[in-house]
Amino acid sequence: MAMEYSEEVMDHFMNPRNVGEIEDADAIGEVGNAKCGDIMRMYLKIENGIIKDVKFKTFGCGSAIATSSKATEMIKGKNIKDAARLTNQAVVESLNGLPKVKIHCSVLAEQAVKAALLDYCKKNNLDVKKTLGEDFNIKNEHECESCE
């Protein structure tokens, strides 16, 4: 394989955590598009501001699957304000690095989590800044240049 993945990435690709759907999810976030070759969908179950359960489905390369898996692991059990501060750098670090051309996968994972949290606010008519923090932001596009 031309792609150099860390053992941690390969572990999360080969044994992804939290794969699947949550039927009665409180929030769903989907980012990416098929044209670019990556789509991530996150399902959240939230109780009293805590992420009780999280599942994901991803169409994409090895690192897209690994970053999704890692991101779910990092937010499970967290309160939503903390989860909203998840950064792609944190995902990359906790995977012991990603090849440069794959960094956009980690951005996608961050966005998928944030899109789901935003969906939660919308569904429950919650003020985004109050619920997710003053500094909450979600980039509109990830770094994939071929996306329009």
Add this chain to the structure above:
Amino acid sequence: MPEKIIYVDNAATTKVSKACLDAMLPFFEDNYGNPSSIYKIAHTAKFALEKAREKAAKALGAEKEEIFFTSCGTESNNWAIKSCAFLGKEKGKTHLITSNIEHHSVLNSFKSLEKQGFNVTYLPVNSDGLIDKNQVEKAITEKTSLVSIMYANNEIGTIQPIEKIAKICKEKNITFHTDAVQAVGHIDISLNKGNINLLSISGHKIHAPKGVGILYIKKGTKIKSFLDGGGQEKMLRAGTENVAFANAIATALEIATKNIEEKEKKVKILRDMLLQKIEGKIEKFRVNGTLKERLSSNLNLSFEGIEGESLLLLLDSKNICASSGSACTSNSLDPSHVLLAIGLKPELAHGSLRISLSEENTKEEIDKIAEVLVYSVNRLREMSPIWN
């Protein structure tokens, strides 16, 4: 002990054969002389170089004087295309014709020429991955100096009507080049009988090492040197001759061009067997490119709902080496230009798998590939948000 691998990526590269290895070894430690020098070991090297040229020519049905050793297929393509383009320009001819499914060494040569003022027509292929000779005929203008169409495609294995196109070019007095890197050893090519002016070959696709190629230049074809330097290869390709590798590629050609029909029949059985084994077990997949005018060793499939790189990683985890036209397996962001050219949607191009067999593959390996493929596709689909 490394685990046994199942290698089905022979269109990417091949294992160096024992025969090729044996053919080149004497030129590293013993007959290492520079063929241009005067003493005995140089003489031996020079003699061996010319023997290799003769062997390569015979394998291709060509004359010894028509064989020029290069460093790789990419060099052969760059040399043929750029030098012919510039020769044409001297006569005021600045139009060039190629196809939109060429290898990057051809496509990017033309792109570079476009930047230098040439007009290039990129002929589209149909959904089977084929070009019609009439398309070529129609595209030719008074300004056309060169047509370059690949013999067989590296991704989908489709075979173009090369001799028909070469004939049209000859009638119109236009130089015809073909990138035959994937075709040699799979298609019987007798260059003396045909009208191909220039033909590129790569060593490492036919069990010679990486770093050696050939450009066949038909007698009477005008070409310029591409590298400035010494007077090697009849003043046309400067640089001290790589005698060892020339012997390897000549040996590889000799072996590859023997019993082609028999070998192709054998790999075709394996290929059809693989296809048959997954049909019915995997739904919603397609074969990319026609199965008729196609290299027997090539199978290119697209699976809906999954992405190629993750499929390759799962195959690799079971020691199966294959490749994909997904953007994620290259350093670019776009999926295969060949798969897009035959009309695939990007998501299907991302979900492609290329299996390229050799006659060394076995039925047992095919069984294993089919089993792992069915498992891997289903597994990835289970976690795909675009698969229901």
